[in-house]
Amino acid sequence: MITYRDVGMTYGDKTILKNINLTIEDGELFVLVGPSGSGKTTLLRMLNQLTVPTAGDVYLDDRKIKTYDVRQLRLHMGYVLQDSCLFPNLTVADNVTIQLEQQGVGKQQRRERAAELLTEVDLDPEQYADRYPHELSGGQQQRVALIRALATAPKLVLMDESFSALDPVLRQKAQELVLKLHQTYRPTIVFVTHDMQEALRMGHRIAVLHQGELQQVGTPNEILRHPANDFIRQFFGSRQPHWWQLAYLVQSGLLDQVTVTDQLPVLTQFSDLITRLQTVPQLAFQYQGQGYSVTREQLLTYLGQEGSGTDARTLAND
Amino acid sequence: MHALWQTISDQRGAILKAFLQHIEISFIALLIAMAIALPLAIWLRNHRRWGEVGLQVAGVIQTIPSLALLGLMIPIVGIGTVPAVVALTLYAIMPLYQNTYAGLTQIDPQLEEAAVAFGLSKWKRLQRLEFPLALPMIISGIRIALVMIIGTATLAAFIGAGGLGDYIMLGIQQNNNQYLVIGGVLSALLALLFSGLLKFIGSSKRRLTVTGVVVLLGLVGWGGYAGIQALRPQPVQITIAGKLGSEPEILMNMYKDLIQADNSRAQVTLKPNFGGTAFVYKALQRQQVDIYPEFTGTVLTSLIKTKQQTPKQAGAIYQLAKRELASQAKMSFLTPMKYENGYDLAVTPEFSRKYHVTKLSDLKRVNDKVHAAFDPDFSNQPDGYLGLQKAYGLDFAKISKMEPSLRYQAIANRRVNLVDGYTTDPQVQQYHLVILKDDRHFFPPYQGAPLMNQSFARDHPDVVKALNRLGGKITAADMRKMNYQVAVKHQQASTVAHRYLVAHGLLK
Numbered sequence: 001m002i003t004y005r006d007v008g009m010t011y012g013d014k015t016i017l018k019n020i021n022l023t024i025e026d027g028e029l030f031v032l033v034g035p036s037g038s039g040k041t042t043l044l045r046m047l048n049q050l051t052v053p054t055a056g057d058v059y060l061d062d063r064k065i066k067t068y069d070v071r072q073l074r075l076h077m078g079y080v081l082q083d084s085c086l087f088p089n090l091t092v093a094d095n096v097t098i099q100l101e102q103q104g105v106g107k108q109q110r111r112e113r114a115a116e117l118l119t120e121v122d123l124d125p126e127q128y129a130d131r132y133p134h135e136l137s138g139g140q141q142q143r144v145a146l147i148r149a150l151a152t153a154p155k156l157v158l159m160d161e162s163f164s165a166l167d168p169v170l171r172q173k174a175q176e177l178v179l180k181l182h183q184t185y186r187p188t189i190v191f192v193t194h195d196m197q198e199a200l201r202m203g204h205r206i207a208v209l210h211q212g213e214l215q216q217v218g219t220p221n222e223i224l225r226h227p228a229n230d231f232i233r234q235f236f237g238s239r240q241p242h243w244w245q246l247a248y249l250v251q252s253g254l255l256d257q258v259t260v261t262d263q264l265p266v267l268t269q270f271s272d273l274i275t276r277l278q279t280v281p282q283l284a285f286q287y288q289g290q291g292y293s294v295t296r297e298q299l300l301t302y303l304g305q306e307g308s309g310t311d312a313r314t315l316a317n318d
Numbered sequence: 319m320h321a322l323w324q325t326i327s328d329q330r331g332a333i334l335k336a337f338l339q340h341i342e343i344s345f346i347a348l349l350i351a352m353a354i355a356l357p358l359a360i361w362l363r364n365h366r367r368w369g370e371v372g373l374q375v376a377g378v379i380q381t382i383p384s385l386a387l388l389g390l391m392i393p394i395v396g397i398g399t400v401p402a403v404v405a406l407t408l409y410a411i412m413p414l415y416q417n418t419y420a421g422l423t424q425i426d427p428q429l430e431e432a433a434v435a436f437g438l439s440k441w442k443r444l445q446r447l448e449f450p451l452a453l454p455m456i457i458s459g460i461r462i463a464l465v466m467i468i469g470t471a472t473l474a475a476f477i478g479a480g481g482l483g484d485y486i487m488l489g490i491q492q493n494n495n496q497y498l499v500i501g502g503v504l505s506a507l508l509a510l511l512f513s514g515l516l517k518f519i520g521s522s523k524r525r526l527t528v529t530g531v532v533v534l535l536g537l538v539g540w541g542g543y544a545g546i547q548a549l550r551p552q553p554v555q556i557t558i559a560g561k562l563g564s565e566p567e568i569l570m571n572m573y574k575d576l577i578q579a580d581n582s583r584a585q586v587t588l589k590p591n592f593g594g595t596a597f598v599y600k601a602l603q604r605q606q607v608d609i610y611p612e613f614t615g616t617v618l619t620s621l622i623k624t625k626q627q628t629p630k631q632a633g634a635i636y637q638l639a640k641r642e643l644a645s646q647a648k649m650s651f652l653t654p655m656k657y658e659n660g661y662d663l664a665v666t667p668e669f670s671r672k673y674h675v676t677k678l679s680d681l682k683r684v685n686d687k688v689h690a691a692f693d694p695d696f697s698n699q700p701d702g703y704l705g706l707q708k709a710y711g712l713d714f715a716k717i718s719k720m721e722p723s724l725r726y727q728a729i730a731n732r733r734v735n736l737v738d739g740y741t742t743d744p745q746v747q748q749y750h751l752v753i754l755k756d757d758r759h760f761f762p763p764y765q766g767a768p769l770m771n772q773s774f775a776r777d778h779p780d781v782v783k784a785l786n787r788l789g790g791k792i793t794a795a796d797m798r799k800m801n802y803q804v805a806v807k808h809q810q811a812s813t814v815a816h817r818y819l820v821a822h823g824l825l826k
C-alpha cells in the first residue's frame with residue numbers, strides 16, 4: 001500500500017505539488033492523469049526516490065519510503081519510461097534481466113526468465129533474445145521495456161507516459177498488453193498519462209491532477225458521472241475534440257495573459273477572434289473575466305498544429 | 319638503395335633490438351597512461367567542474383614541446399628509459415583522458431537515469447552501460463595516444479632511451495641517409511601497424527575480449543620475468559656512455575671488451591650516442607653512467623675552470639686535466655691513448671696543389687683565395703680561429719659557419735675549399751682532403767682517456783686496470799681508419815673495436 005501524506009514539492013519559488021493526500025491499494029492499476037505541468041510525473045518519481053518531496057511524506061506499507069535502502073527499493077521495483085530506454089549495448093535478454101543480474105541471479109536462470117517473459121509478449125525468444133535493441137521496431141522495443149519492468153516479479157511497477165511515443169494502433173495494443181500482464185502477475189501499477197482516454201481505459205482508479213493539486217480521485221465511472229469541478233468536467237467532459245472553442249485555446253497556454261480592463265473587448269466565440277484578427281495583427285481581449293493577448297502568428301501556429309491532425313486534447317494538455 | 323639493404327642486413331640484429339625497444343617503451347608508456355587516465359576520467363565524470371580542469375591541465379601538458387619536456391624530466395628522474403617513459407606517459411594521458419571523459423559524459427542522461435532507477439550499482443552501471451557505450455571513444459583515444467607515443471618516442475633517443483630514434487639521431491649526426499630512412503620508416507610503419515591493429519581489434523567485442531586477455535597474460539608473464547630477474551644475484555653492472563659519433567662508440571666497445579676479458583661476470587651496458595659533452599658529463603656526475611671516453615682538451619675548455627695557460631705538450635695537458643678533475647670534480651681520468659686529437663684545418667687537394675699549400679703558415683699568402691666552412695664553436699673560440707689568426711696572420715676572404723657534419727659536405731661538393739676538423743675525422747680519408755701541418759704548434763694536442771668518478775674507481779680496481787691497458791695505444795692513423803670503417807663503411811663499432819684489440823694483442 002502506498003500513502004501520500006500532505007506531500008508538497010517546491011522548486012525555487014515554484015510550487016510543483018501541494019497538499020497531496022492519496023492512497024493506492026496493493027494490486028491496483030492506478031492512473032495519475034493531468035495536463036503537462038500538473039505534477040503527476042513528480043508524484044510518480046517520489047516512489048523510486050528520483051525526487052524527494054519538500055513537504056510531507058510518502059509511505060510504502062506504512063513505513064516512510066525515505067527510510068528504505070534506496071537501491072534495494074529500486075532494484076525490486078519495475079519502471080517503464082516514456083522512450084523504451086533500452087540499453088543499446090545489451091541484447092534483448094540482457095536488457096530484460098538487468099535487475100536480476102544486479103540481484104545476483106545466475107546466468108541460466110536469467111535466460112529462462114527472459115525467454116518466459118518474451119513468450120508472454122509474443123516475441124519468440126529463439127529469434128529475439130540475442131538481438132540488439134536497434135534491431136527491433138518501436139513497438140517491439142516498448143514491449144521489451146515492459147517485460148524488463150516485470151522481470152523481478154516486482155510488487156510495484158511505475159509507468160511514466162510509457163506509450164505516448166507510440167502511434168494510436170500500437171498504443172492500444174500496448175494498453176491491452178498491460179491490462180493482460182496485470183491480470184497475470186497482479187502487481188501494483190502506478191500509471192502516469194496526460195491522455196484522459198488512456199486513463200479511462202486503463203485505470204481501476206484515477207487521480208486527476210491540475211496545477212500541482214489533486215482535483216479528484218475515483219473510478220472512471222465516478223469521475224465521468226460526478227466530476228468534482230469545472231476543470232474535470234472540461235477535461236473529461238467532451239469526447240469530441242473542440243479546438244475551435246475559445247476555452248481550449250485559452251487552456252492551451254499559447255496566449256499571453258494581460259491585466260484585464262474594461263477597455264478590453266469581451267469575446268465568447270472562436271469565430272469572433274478570427275474575424276477581428278483579419279483586420280489587426282494583434283489583439284487583446286477578455287474571456288471569462290481574464291485578459292489575454294494573441295497575435296496573428298500565434299493563432300496560425302495553433303491552427304497549424306490542429307491542421308496537422310494532432311489530437312486537440314494533446315495540444316490543450318501539453 | 320643497395321647500400322640501404324647492405325646496412326639493414328649488416329645491422330639487422332641491432333635494428334631489431336631498437337625496434338623491440340621502441341615497442342617496449344611505447345607500450346609501457348601507453349599502459350601506464352591508461353592506468354592513470356581511464357580511472358581519472360571515470361572518477362571525474364561525475365565531478366564535471368574538476369573534469370573540465372583535468373581537460374585543461376592535460377591540454378597544457380600537451381602543448382609543451384616534446385624535447386623540452388624530455389629536458390625538464392632530466393633533473394627529476396634522470397636519463398634513459400625512465401624519463402622517456404614518464405614523458406611519453408604525460409603526453410598520452412591527454413588523448414586518453416579526453417576521449418574517455420567525452421565518451422562517458424556524452425551518454426544519454428535518460429539512459430543513465432533509467433539505470434539509476436533500476437537500482438543498478440555504480441559499478442554495474444559502469445560495467446554494463448557507461449564503459450561499453452564509451453568504449454569506441456576510448457579505443458580511438460588509445461589509437462591516437464599510441465600513434466603519438468610511437469612518433470614521439472623517436473625523440474627519446476636524445477636522452478639515451480634507445481629505440482628507433484637512435485637511428486634517426488645517428489643519421490642526422492653522421493649525415494647518413496640510410497640510418498634516417500631505417501629509423502623514420504620503421505617508426506612510421508610501427509605507428510601505422512598498431513593503429514590498424516587497434517582499429518581491427520576495436521571493431522568487435524570478441525576481439526576486444528581476446529586482446530584484453532592476451533595483454534593481461536603478457537603483463538603477468540612480463541611481471542613474473544622481471545621479478546625473477548630481480549631476485550637473481552646481480553652481477554657487476556657497469557654502464558658506459560659515449561658522445562655522438564663513431565669514435566666514442568668504438569672506444570666504448572673496446573672498454574667493454576677489455577673489462578669483460580678480465581671479469582666475465584661483469585655486465586656492461588653501452589649507451590652510444592648518448593648526447594653532447596655537457597649532457598654526458600652531467601650523467602656521469604649523477605652516476606647514471608659509470609664511464610665515458612673524454613678528451614683532455616674538452617676537459618680544460620668545458621668541464622673545469624683553470625686560470626693556467628694551456629700547455630703545449632700533450633702530456634702536460636693531460637696532467638693538468640687529471641689534477642683539476644680530481645680536485646674540482648672528484649673524478650679519475652685514466653691513462654690516455656697514444657693518438658693526439660685536436661683541431662686541424664683541411665683543404666681540397668686541388669687547392670693544395672694549385673697554391674702549394676701544405677702547412678698552416680702557407681695560408682697567409684693566399685688569404686684572399688680561401689673560402690672556409692667552420693664549426694660555429696671553432697670560429698669563436700680563442701683556441702680556434704681567433705687564436706689562429708694571430709698565430710699565423712690569417713684573414714680569410716670568406717667564412718661560412720655551419721653544422722659540423724654539413725661542413726664536410728660543403729667541401730666535398732667544392733662549395734668551400736677549407737674546413738676545420740678533428741685529427742681523426744674519417745671524412746679526411748673519405749674525401750681525400752689534405753690536412754695542413756700545424757708548423758707553429760698552435761693547436762694544443764688533445765688525448766683521449768676513460769673518465770669516471772673516483773668512488774667508482776675505488777670500488778672497481780679491476781676495471782681501472784683493464785682500461786689502463788689501452789694507455790699509449792692507438793695511433794691517429796689507426797683511429798682515423800677505424801672511424802672510416804664505422805662512419806663511412808657502416809661496419810659495426812663492436813666488430814671494428816674487437817678486431818683492433820685482437821690485432822694488437824690486447825685481447826686473446
